[in-house]
Amino acid sequence: MVAPDHSPAIMGVMMLTEQLSAARLQTVRAQLEDHNIDALCISVGADLPYLIGYEAMPLERLTMLVVDQTNKPTLFIPTLEVPRVETMDGVFDVVGWDETIDPIGLVGRRIGDGRRVAMGDTTWARFVIDLLKLRPELELHRSAGIMTPLRAVKSSAEIEALRTAAEAADRVIGQLQNGEVGLVGRTEAQVSDELGHRLLAEGHQVVNFAIVASGPNSASPHHHAGSRVIEPGDVVLCDIGGTFDGYCSDITRCVFAGEPSAEVEEVYAVLYQAQRAAVAIGHEGASCQDVDRAARSIIAEAGYGDQFVHRTGHGIGMEAHEDPYMVEGNADKLVAGHAFSVEPGIYLPGRFGLRLEDIVVAGVDAPDQLNQSDHDMLVVTA
Numbered sequence: 001m002v003a004p005d006h007s008p009a010i011m012g013v014m015m016l017t018e019q020l021s022a023a024r025l026q027t028v029r030a031q032l033e034d035h036n037i038d039a040l041c042i043s044v045g046a047d048l049p050y051l052i053g054y055e056a057m058p059l060e061r062l063t064m065l066v067v068d069q070t071n072k073p074t075l076f077i078p079t080l081e082v083p084r085v086e087t088m089d090g091v092f093d094v095v096g097w098d099e100t101i102d103p104i105g106l107v108g109r110r111i112g113d114g115r116r117v118a119m120g121d122t123t124w125a126r127f128v129i130d131l132l133k134l135r136p137e138l139e140l141h142r143s144a145g146i147m148t149p150l151r152a153v154k155s156s157a158e159i160e161a162l163r164t165a166a167e168a169a170d171r172v173i174g175q176l177q178n179g180e181v182g183l184v185g186r187t188e189a190q191v192s193d194e195l196g197h198r199l200l201a202e203g204h205q206v207v208n209f210a211i212v213a214s215g216p217n218s219a220s221p222h223h224h225a226g227s228r229v230i231e232p233g234d235v236v237l238c239d240i241g242g243t244f245d246g247y248c249s250d251i252t253r254c255v256f257a258g259e260p261s262a263e264v265e266e267v268y269a270v271l272y273q274a275q276r277a278a279v280a281i282g283h284e285g286a287s288c289q290d291v292d293r294a295a296r297s298i299i300a301e302a303g304y305g306d307q308f309v310h311r312t313g314h315g316i317g318m319e320a321h322e323d324p325y326m327v328e329g330n331a332d333k334l335v336a337g338h339a340f341s342v343e344p345g346i347y348l349p350g351r352f353g354l355r356l357e358d359i360v361v362a363g364v365d366a367p368d369q370l371n372q373s374d375h376d377m378l379v380v381t382a
Contacts, residue, residue, distance in 0.1 A: 016049075016052075016053035018088045018090060018091055021051065021052055021053060021088055021091050021092075022088075022090070022091045024050065024051050024150065025051055025052075025067060025073055025091065025092070027150055028040060028051065028067055028146060028147075028150065029067065029068075029069050029070075031145075031146045031149075031150070032067070032068070032069050032118070032146065033069055035118070035141075035145055035146060036116060037116050037117070037118045037141065037146065038068060038069070038111070038113075038114025038115060038116045038117060039066055039067065039068045039110075039111050039114045039116075039117050039118070040065075040066070040067040040068075040117075040118045040120075040143060040146055040147075041064055041065070041066055041107065041111075041117055041118070041119050041120060041123070041131075041143075042064065042065045042067070042120040042123075042143065042147075043056060043062065043063055043064045043065075043120050043122070043123040043124065043127065044056045044057075044058050044063070044120075044122055044123065044124065045120060045121065045122035045123075045319075046151070046317075046318040046319045046322070047120055047121075047122075047143065047147050047151070048063075048065055048120075049246070049318065050147075050150075050151055050318060051065065051067075051073075052065060052073070052075065052088065052091065052092055053086055053088075054075070054084070054085050054086065056077075056081075057081065058124075059078070060126075061078040061081075061103070062076065062078075062097075062103040062104065062107070062127055063075070063076065063077045063078065063081065064076050064103070064107050064123075064127070065092070066107060066110045066111065068111075068112075068114060072091075072092060072093055073091070073092040073093070074092065074093045074094075074095055074110055075092055075093065075094050075095065076095050076097060076103055076106050076107055076110070077094060077095070077096055077097070078096065078097060078099075078103075079096035079097060079098050081096075082094060082096040104127065104130045104131055104134055105134065107131060108131060108134045108135050111135070111138075115137060115138055115139055116138075116139045116141065117138050117139070117140055117141065118140075118141045118142065118143045118145065118146050119140050119141070119142065119143060120143045120147075121142055121143050121144055121147075128140070144323075148323045151317060151318070151322065151323075152315060152317075152322070152323045152324055152338060153335060153336075153337040153338060154317060154337045154338070154339050154361065155337070158247065158317065158339075159337070159339065159361050159368070161244070161245060161246065161247040162247050162248075162249075162316065162317070162339055162359065162361070162370060163370050164203075164244055164245070164247075165204070165242070165243075165244035165245075165247050165248060165249035166249050166251070166359050166370035166371050167370075167372075168199070168202040168203045168204060168244055168249060169199065169202075169204075169240060169241065169242070169249035169250070169251045169371070170251065170371055170372055170373045171202050172195060172198045172199055172202055172240060173238070173240070173251055173253050173373040174373055174374075175198060176195065176238060176253070176255060176380070177253065177255060177373065177374055177378050177380065179380050179381065179382040180382070181194055181195065181198070181380075181382065182194075182382045183230045183234075183236055183255070183257050183380055183382055184230055184231065184232055184257050184258075184381075184382070185229060185230065186229065186230055187225075187226070187227050187228060187229055187230070188212040188213065188214055188217070188223075188225035188226055188227070188228050188230065189212075189225045189226055189227060191212045191225070191230070191236075191238075192210040192211070192212040192225035193210075195210045195212065195238060195240050196210040196240070196242075199240060199242045199249075200242075203244055204242035204243060204244045204249070205242075205243055205244065205245070206242050206243035207240075207242045208241045208242050208243060208248065208250075208320050209239065209240065209241055209320075210225070210238075210239075210240045211223060211224075211225065211237070211238065211239035211240070211252075212225040212236065212237070212238055213225070213236070213237045213353070214228055214230045214231075214234045214235065214236045214237075214257075215228070215230075215231065215234040215235065215352065216349075216350050216351055216352065218234075218235045218236070218237040218254070218347075218352050218353040218354070219347040219348055219349050219350065219351060219352055219353035220347070220353070221309065221310055221345060221347060221353065221355065223237075230257055231257065232257055232258040233256075233257060233258040233259075233260075233261075234256070234257045234258070235254055235256060235260070235264060235352040235353070235354065236254065236255050236256070236257055236380075237252065237254050237353060237354065237355055238252065238253055238254070238255070239251070239252040239355065239357065240252075241320055246318055247317060247318060248316050248317065248318070248319065248320045249359070250316055250320055250341055250357065250359060251357055251358065251359070251371050251373065252343055252355045252356060252357035253356065253357075253373060253374075253375075254268070254354050254355065254356070254377070255378050255379070255380045256377065256378065256379045256380065257379075257380060257381070258379065258381070259379060260377060260379070264352060264354075264377075265377065267304065267346050267348075267352075267354055268354055268377045270298065270299060270302040270304060270346065271299070271344060271345070271346050271354050271355075271356055272356060272375060272377075273298055274294075274295040274296075274298040274299050274344045275295060275342060275343075275344050275356040275357075275358070275375075276375075277294045277295060277298055278291050278292070278294040278295035278312055278313075278326075278342045278344060279342045279358060279360055279367055279369055280294070280367065281294045281367075282334065282340070282342065282360045282362050282367035283334065283362055283363055283364070283365060283366050283367050284333075284334055284335050284336045284362055284363065284364050284365075285333060285334065286333070286334050286362075287330070287331050287332060287333055287334070288324050288325060288326050288327065288330040288331070288332050288333075288334065289326075289327065289328050289329060289330050289331055291312055291313060291326040291334075291340075291342065292311060292312040292313075292326045292327050292328050292330075293328065294312075295308075295312045295342070295344040296308060296312065296328075296344070299344060299346060304346045307346045307347050307348055308344060308345060308346055308347075309345075309347060310345065311325055311326055311327035311328075312326040312327065312342060312343065312344050313325070313326035313340045313341040313342045313343055313360075314326070314340060314341055315338065315339060315340045316339050316340060316341060316359055317339060324338055324340060325340075326340055326341075326342070334362040335362065336362055336363055336364045337361065337362065338361070338362040339359065339360070339361045339362075339370075340359070340360060340362075341357055341358070341359055341360070342357065342358055342360055343355055343356065343357030343358075344356065356375065357371075358370065358371040359371055
């Protein structure tokens with residue numbers, strides 16, 4: 001598996017203009033008022049680059065954006081990191097803090113008299129605990145109530161960014177399906193490495209994952225590509241994804257190193273039908289659990305219900321996994337602009353596993369399927 005490249009120079013938001021940043025922050029302020037929240041504090045994770053175009057490195061040094069209902073937002077950041085910030089003077093202030101300064105104190109004072117604070121969901125616990133020690137009267141809430149509705153519904157520009165990423169991943173999968181990527185006689189790790197490099201060659205700046213699981217390893221949904229040598233007759237499950245100009249791709253296809261058995265063909269036919277049914281229902285008005293049920297009911301009816309061990313899908317955008325999640329119990333309705341994966345799987349431990357995944361954007365009347373790679377069961381003899 002290719003290790004993710006966390007270079008901050010290539011992890012930024014696609015074309016975040018000063019005008020767009022200001023508009024997103026104004027929406028946040030309106031949400032703060034609606035939720036009776038005095039301040040939003042955002043640290044590491046995708047919310048920060050979504051709002052101001054800056055991605056905080058996951059350091060022991062605190063980076064935090066504080067947004068309240070009235071004042072210009074303030075980004076507190078280690079002084080040595082300030083040169084990495086693309087400043088927008090009309091949108092937010094940047095305050096660098098030196099090594100001898102307590103940044104928690106700066107944040108605590110910036111919150112002022114506010115008591116109800118929405119804390120970024122991915123903020124390190126050490127900073128949350130220190131802030132509560134300084135300001136024990138604070139009432140903390142998750143930022144999800146503010147940020148999730150804002151980020152989950154993609155704009156037309158974001159959808160096109162996701163489409164560009166999906167098309168690039170499709171090209172890599174097409175190369176795999178056409179036999180351009182050698183399989184038999186190579187290790188899973190070697191194939192994973194090649195798929196990752198092909199993602200980069202097709203325009204991705206970051207490889208987030210390149211799962212290659214062969215033979216019995218394909219029954220492990222998140223198998224880490226290892227030293228197993230791919231053999232004739234193996235199922236080879238490939239789940240790849242990366243970041244392309246700030247937005248993610250994610251696609252899974254299974255190829256077969258030789259003619260598949262009748263049993264594999266039977267299971268794949270069930271999986272194919274289930275995945276197509278779940279994609280078809282991914283439009284505005286359907287619930288997230290409806291998407292899950294569409295796939296799961298077909299798989300269960302065929303007798304493989306216990307072998308479908310994960311949710312049907314997850315949202316995707318600046319993060320590979322984000323809201324909304326296609327899972328039983330999530331009755332939230334899809335709206336136009338929700339982007340998510342549809343990836344049912346059937347896993348027979350010790351034998352083989354199959355998964356089929358596309359990225360879909362909910363439309364008003366019909367789903368917009370971003371991945372167009374061949375969905376058929378293909379034999380690759382390379």
